[in-house]
Amino acid sequence: MAETIRSTKIEIDLDDRDAGGANIQKRKCLELTQKILNEARVFYVTFFLSLPEKFDERITYYSEKHGEYRERKLNSKELLAWAESITVSTREHPDVLDEQNFSLKFSGMPVVYRRSVINDAIGKVRSYLSHLKKWEKSGEGKGKPGWPKADNYPVLYKGTYSLQLIGLDRKGSFVRIKVFDGSKWVWVNYPVKIGRWQEKRLAEPGWETKSPKLVIGAKKIFLSVPQAREVRARKVEESKLDPELVTVGVDLNVKNLAVVTVMKSGKVIETVFIKDSGLDRHRYLHLKLISKHQRQSGKAVRGERFDWRLWSHIKRTNLDFAHKVSRKIADVCAKYPRCVLIFERLGRSGHGKGGKARRINRKQANQLRGLIRDLSKHKAFQYGTVTVETDPHGTSHYCARCGEKGERFSFKNGKRVKRGWGKLFYCPHCGYEVNADFNASVNVHHSFYREYHWRIEGKARSGLKRPARLQAGWEKLP
């Protein structure tokens, strides 16, 4: 069993008040809340770092499992209780030093917020101390771990927020958040933009909703609501023994962004072509424009991204495509329970011929492939599908039917022209002629089963024997 997490964005409506949005003062409260929580985190990071020995303190306890007394370090819960006993004055601990008095500096902060900040600080300090110890042990001069950063987006634990979705009239949906208005903590209602899709997703059975994070951006503010689910997934080695195993192979390319083939018992049972619908050309034209601007204006200012608007457009478009393509791949996986999703290991790219814009475009296309692979892996795992990567050796140059080396070609003026990156694949050995990306996609399955020209650590294997798995169901050629 493993856990998978997904998150859903709920945007807080910051439109004009007469258009149903929150007013400026309400927005300000969210920023102030983040600010004061960051300050409180700094307070506790500083506090814990002034007494780091507490993290190494050992206590004795009785272990039921081992039937004896044992030693262990303090856990987070105990560290929190200890920190509160020193920094928060209560009836039991009335004497608190002024400079350590949290309640004095942050009066009225709800306990839930205080505890979340203390827990954050414990995590940050603990990881800093362990990095520091490792660094000291290594004896290296460089790479001293930096002081822990205290900035976080606020997490809204139980008791600091409530989400009210009011039926059909979506204009009536709002989230109630306990915020800091600059002098005191108050409850404020924020209208939210929530669609049918999000509502359905949040209510989907089987998912456990966790505390949302309040993400405050320059323009937009939204709640990122995580949901967790237990996933039952088979180990790949175990799956491989299953004769009924369905494998989903993906070949990632430029024009055909992804060619998905589904195989069962040596037969292709489904094929999906996902085209780039002009993305590559679109991106190339933008990059050409950027490089032209750069040429005209000379050297870029250090630390400043040139043409950041165009750049962020390119990045956003890439991510958007990656989400869409990976959703389609995951949807294919969802149809075949217990299937295995196979990708080729991606190589480095972005070098080679062509002008600057062309080289950068290749690099971006490669990054997009990485994004598609990573997002597909994450999305498919929610259906219990495990993803593996295989050696990409020869997938686009060898015949998926017989395993012999073939050639790629395309048509020019009605004539066949042999080309390294031709759209079509031809095998002179068995006469197989097919779309080159489809051929590569089927080869991904062979690579997974270590059939044909598979390699171990860069060493090519010779002797192309047709695997027994494919003996049956292989049609004879005319």
Ligand SMILES: [Zn+2]
């Ligand atoms: Zn062949």
